[in-house]
Amino acid sequence: MTLYNQLPPTFVTTNIDKVMSWGRASSLFYLLFGLACCGIELMQTGGPRADVDRFGSVPRATPRQADLMIVAGTVTLKMGSRVKLLYDQMPHPKYVISMGSCSNCGGLFDLGYSVLRGIDKLIPVDVYVPGCPPRPEALTEALLQVQDKIHRERYLARA
């Protein structure tokens, strides 16, 4: 006789870490943070065709309510300090998607005097999305990668 058969059929057995991860991965609120042309693709990703809302991701206008930061576009050195500030305002646990060549490594504006060569010089990045700009499908894939990462985490058991 298994445990399953002893319980009424409306019950499931799991552990609390998995429930937490399931809840966190299915409600990844992302910070609205379009900085350049990638911001247009970010809007498309939230729009009706790609529709990341079906994965539980909705935009938030403030970092204090956001779990995920999608850095979409060219980050200048002047903007860099603001990016850091917004990242610091997000509550833990938090994730970062670096969207597009510019925020990955400087991209097209790499030779500019005022451009930050990669957002990972300032904040930790979970998923890099290549492209100039990436299509909404690519960003959706990045979002699923973040969900995968959350599912693999054991948040309660962390050090």
Place this chain on the structure above:
Amino acid sequence: MNAEEIHSRLQARFGDAVTPLDVSSHDPWIGVDPEHIDAVTAHCKNDPDLDFKSLMSLSGVDDGENIKVVYHLFSFTKRHRIVLKVTVSKAAAVTQSVTGVWRGANWFERECYDLFGVRFEGHPDLRRLLLPDDWEGWPLRKEYVFPAEYGGVDNRRDYSV
């Protein structure tokens, strides 16, 4: 009114403060002494025959030795246009502000100050427009050296340009 007529009117009034008309480029241009640019532009705007109510653009050029501040003027009523240029040395890049003539020149001049380091005497609020206030140097000058570090971020490249 064509460029020659505009130039002859300005020269009749300001004499040596304006240079001969240069027609070698696409837009004919007139050089103006930095000390008199505010008076010349005020006349361009207020003279009913010139009537340059619009300052289309105020930009800067580094020609290697000096910095030129370039004013593109346009008249809606007369449908004529002219280009004025002020040449200042890099060591003492000072000219007169035209914010008293066109209020829209405010941010144009701030941008020119930001990127070329031209100081506009009489400007009400001459701060950097685009770059951070603690930025060093004037990025669009030819001799500008890119910063190796800003705000604690290493900005050097590991490859040559």
